[in-house]
Amino acid sequence: MEGIIEYLESIKFVHLFMSPTIIWQSLPLLWKGFQAAAALLIVGYLLSLPAGLTAAFMKMSKNPIVRIPATFYIDFIRGTPLLVQILVIYFGFPLLMPGWREFATGPIGQISVAGIDMSQFVRAIAALVINSGAYLAEIFRAGIQSISKGQLEAARSLGMTTMQAMAYVIIPQTVRRILPTMMSEFILLFKDTALFFAVGIFELTLQARTIQARTFNMSPYIGAAGFYLMLTLPLGRLVAYLEAKLAVSETGREPENRQERKRRKAARAKEASA
Amino acid sequence: MTEQAMVRIEDLHKSFGALEVLKGVDLEVARGEVVVILGPSGSGKSTMLRCVNRLEEPTSGRIFIENDEVTDHKTNINEIRARVGMVFQSFNLFPHLTAKSNVMLALRKVKKISKEEAEQIALEGLARVGLDDKADVYPIMLSGGQQQRVAIARALAMDPHVMLFDEVTSALDPELVREVLDVMKGLAKGGMTMLVVTHEMGFARDVASRAVFMDEGVIQEQGTPEEVFDNPQNERTKDFLGHIR
Ligand SMILES: Nc1ncnc2c1ncn2[C@@H]1O[C@H](COP(=O)(O)OP(=O)(O)OP(=O)(O)O)[C@@H](O)[C@H]1O
């Protein structure tokens, strides 16, 4: 084992980019960074869901006073870089909030959330929710509008209220249809947390950058990449699987079942002839 | 007071923007009557039917179901809709639910019936349309005719006093039309009050108590199917019947 590592370290490229020794030594800090990134992702995404749903319903409203602000918000966010949004929101937040300094230096502001100070965490979450809410809003809106009008009419004609029709007929179909896209947004958001390195939040990328600056070696970045992949690879596979399953349920073909049936039939035929 | 009408439509007008689709429709349907509505495409047949349960908001005029005024915004429209069954050209089954669950949903959520009882009603309803063996099948696995029969069962399960049918066989392959018409004939003979938009003349002759011909947003002519089909008085009716025969 030691011999192998020694040999690998002797290759210049391997040593500079994927040194086992340095990656191994970086693991504790990278793991801290991963936890911070995951905390940002999970809290940010969960709060983006209601934000996105609200914006989606606002954008579908017939009332222009409700619709126009939502349209503007969605277009503005989707049309500008997240990094710019992060800079504006992260540094603009304290300017807007009265008593920010007291909060940030007070006991609550100092609470650590997965290694991030609360005073940093809330600003980062605000940026994520504002950003992801806009993307999710479009996913929700497109999903709801892809359900045929006849579904709502059938539900209403049976005496259901609009709320009941939404809850039992429209939303379940929408969620099924957009689940893969919603999960893709989740994956994108995870990778986007790397941008918080620009405002000094010790998420995965900034942890890697700190070690890299100390060692003049690129391996910590590769280690960080490994942590990103740990989540994005399986989730990506899951998205592909769900998409395939969805295609089946919408076309009504169930290839696996049919193959299974054929195989059983063949087995039975063999049995009969034997 | 004489026998109260099941459905009464008084001077119904409906415009979509500048387009006036219904220009004063009057129609009274007695309990147990089967009224077939015919007319060229765009004459407002669907719009009229959809005004009856207010899927479409009438521009003016009044509509009554039994004693209740549908067009009065103080009446609880959901309560009335639960009494007015509707079947659509495009079936509109809920694709995420099995046949049985399609029938059960409104029983559970609108009528607040217990799960066991709703299931019982659903299975009986599916048996009535000959589909008790498809209870646990999703709509996508059913033929068009079967889907439409589930849709009829779903509407019937609410125990409606009147049923609205809007070209319910138009989207079906010819060989599937009969099974749906047979269900509807059975209903008609069982005394259900029905408003049926259809071009199935055989069905109309067989079970309709009245045929109504609509064109240009008004009722042009009405009478028994024999009167309207065999001896039309109105020029438009003659012209229309000449085309579809
Ligand atoms: N929601 C709507 N918005 C605008 N115009 C509409 C709407 N619904 C119906 N119309 C118009 O109203 C007219 C009557 O439509 P309707 O569907 O009632 O006709 P129909 O007699 O049922 O015809 P068909 O036999 O083709 O079903 C048509 O010109 C149609 O384009």
Ligand SMILES: [Mg+2]
């Ligand atoms: Mg129509």
